[in-house]
Amino acid sequence: MRRRDVVFGLGCVAALAGAETLRPRRLLSLAGGRKITTMVPTKFAGWAAEGGGDIVLPKVPGSLADTLYNETVARTYRNTDGGAPIMLLIAHGDSQSDLLQLHRPEVCYQAVGFAITEHRFDPVALAPGITVPSVELTARAGGRVEDMLYWTRLGEYLPTTAGEQRRDRLAAAMDGYVADGVLVRVSMVREGEQADWARLNAFVAAMMKGTPNNGRVALVGTERAKALAGATRIV
Template identity: 55%
Template structure:
């Protein structure tokens, strides 16, 4: 005779298997156009900003490394403004992952910077203004290592969502799984070394806003999702 406990265990296992099957992604949501790359999507010159001499920063790929598994495409650049003396530089990183799941997911700067010896000194959640009626949920933070202070502005996109926190990011992945799809994602990060006592947040926010407005309309969804890309197209 089957014990009641065995029946309960069997029912629990069956329920778990059913839930896993229900949450298994059945389709992909990919907003980066086929054949496109981050290097081509993000303009190399806009609003007086341009890539410094030497072009994009070469980022060596190590097969099997965490970065190679998380991101299928990355671009890193240093921009300088034509009106400046060259001392003000904005470092841009755009890291794209074709599939965001519980195993492979974007790493937020709040995690990455401390992992390499930085201490987060300040962090703010903001709505980055791009155009009238259009904002991007973003994060501003300052990180310090010794005498080096770096100010950062960034956002993350998972599918059509732009989660500002790790908790938001987990919730977005769960909703996607319940809807039966897995989305692609991108981390867009701009940073500056602080030269004085005040944070560089205003410069970074303006830089990112101008970059988005200068990005081709057909490619904006890859950076900020379809809803905000459509809103910008109507501005």
């Protein structure tokens, strides 16, 4: 056997061993098999979901959304202050692998004809000293201007870009597991000249305060859920 063939064979064995090392052997789901729709309140701090519950989203078997997400929560909330309503979308997938990944709004909105005119990273405050890395976007199509903020959770990670999402998915695989993922988006159709980011942030903070701890874990991870539980006990 030639030396070159031996070296090539050893390289193949090493590659196979590496692939086997990276093969996830367990699933990690912070939702714990519970339905997110039952954990996120329909009423809190002057806000109430229109119709008292979720918007019906037809699920087409075999579609991309059907493949990516085990559960989708869609609601429109109005406040007693009479201001602009806020739309909430939460998408949860049990398994975030190379083929099944959360789709980020800046990509999805452009795919249906919106132009992204603002895109920035700005942590959303859940309570004093407790923030979640989030993305703020403004999407325009015709006369419609929609301002939104969102974050994604992949296992215990909170990636803000597609690159970070790939990095965190690889880190999870190297630790031997496939993590679940969630995308939380709140948005508002702009009524004036300026975006009201403060209203969106206040909505998120109120929603998280009214959500039970198991729901907080599913939405923002264990560490922030614990911190928020401590903060709400103090208040």
